[in-house]
Amino acid sequence: MLYEDLEKMRNNKDIEGLIKNLNDTEDNKTREIAAYFIGDLGDAKAVDPLIKLLNDDHWPIRKAAALSLGRIGDKNAVDPLIRLLKDEYWHVREIAALSLGLIGDKKAVAPIIKALQDGCVNVKCEIVEALADIGDKQAVEPLMEILKDKDYLLRACTAISLGKLGDNRAIMSLVGSLNDESYLVRVNAANALGNISDESALPYLNAALKNSKGESQGFEDALREAITKLENRKK
Template identity: 30%
Template sequence: MYSNDDLSVLDTTDDLESPLDRLEPVDAESETPKPDPEVMLAMLSSPETPQRMLAARAFCELKDERAIPLLINLLEDVCPLVRVSAAYALGRNPSPTAVEPLINQLNCDFNGYVRKGAVWALGNCRDRRALPSLIDALKNEISAVRLWAASSLAQMAELDYEEIVASIPPLITALKQEPLAAVRSNCAWSLGQLCREMPSNAIYAGAVDGLIEAFAEDEDLGVREDAKAALLKLGDPRALQLIETLELEGFV
């Protein structure tokens, strides 16, 4: 689907994280002074690429609505480092106006880091328009993007019942079929988050069954532990009884 000639292919475990992944919360206390928003706003329109990149990264720490239209423009910057910084910054400054531009960039950008940042930002936007793109990314993207598509789908828990229901089947499928353990772990976590907002119906039962299967049968210990944690947080009586039984019998 994508070119193999640059940063666009991030399909090994070592490449799952990009430099901007480990961002602290915007309101987190830090000994380092935050950048001046007025200066950074002006630099977003700088003709110099390093200045635009620095300013976009600054809004990964700053929240300012005035930056949103400028950051949207930078999603199409010629420099991929500017584009990825703009995507992460929009994740820190989520806005309904950014949803369609982020979807467009996810669909067309050759750079895997940019697409990954777009997926993360779309999750933070918590907008139903992003749901089809997040599901498609979970099914068809490179591993680094699938990783965050899985966790971004958990944000649909804050939307309506229809969006929650639509998010669950692709997560169950990925939990069973995804080759990368880290992605399966994120699927398990997201299913736990979504099911907390679900009534006890057939869709909920299917998700619990998927989590039980992962807990009992997944080859990766981390996935099994994440599936177990999701089930314990749900407090589903059937799942709790089965966990106890399997552990007592030494099957897990």
């Protein structure tokens, strides 16, 4: 089927037509596009057909189905998406984590934390973000450990997530990240400390600003913003 025909179904909100194209064709590209378009409609009628696609032999179809399940947000998809965290393709595992974050069911937290052992940085970054999206505080200590990871992008993602979680157990780990070799990690750590809003971070933020000596305007701006947030909180 032509892309334009599938697009017309989506625009007309023809969920039944799109679901039919998930199974009634041997054209993998048609099935993949139909799966993505179903996510645009967000119709729960498609949840069971999409869950079936998570076992499809063609990994792009598993990926498309996983993303649309996350966008629909039905909790019946949580267990199948958890199983997908072990998919052989990192692209699929990455989207499984993203979708679990979108759904936000706390039963996924423990399996997602376990998936932090994944060998792919792309997947780990998505897992870190999903944990912040779900918002369960049992993720704080595992994320603090990730701040020690050798990959600076993963450390940067983790700093953001700890800021979103807002738990003061992470303060000293984030304070340590103010001295990270990566500019991005330092900026994200400063922003995270401002978001946690615990005044105990003030001396460390002030010291970092004093020691920066004009080295990086972006980092210093982040420090000043965090300091202002915490000082305003004291008033």
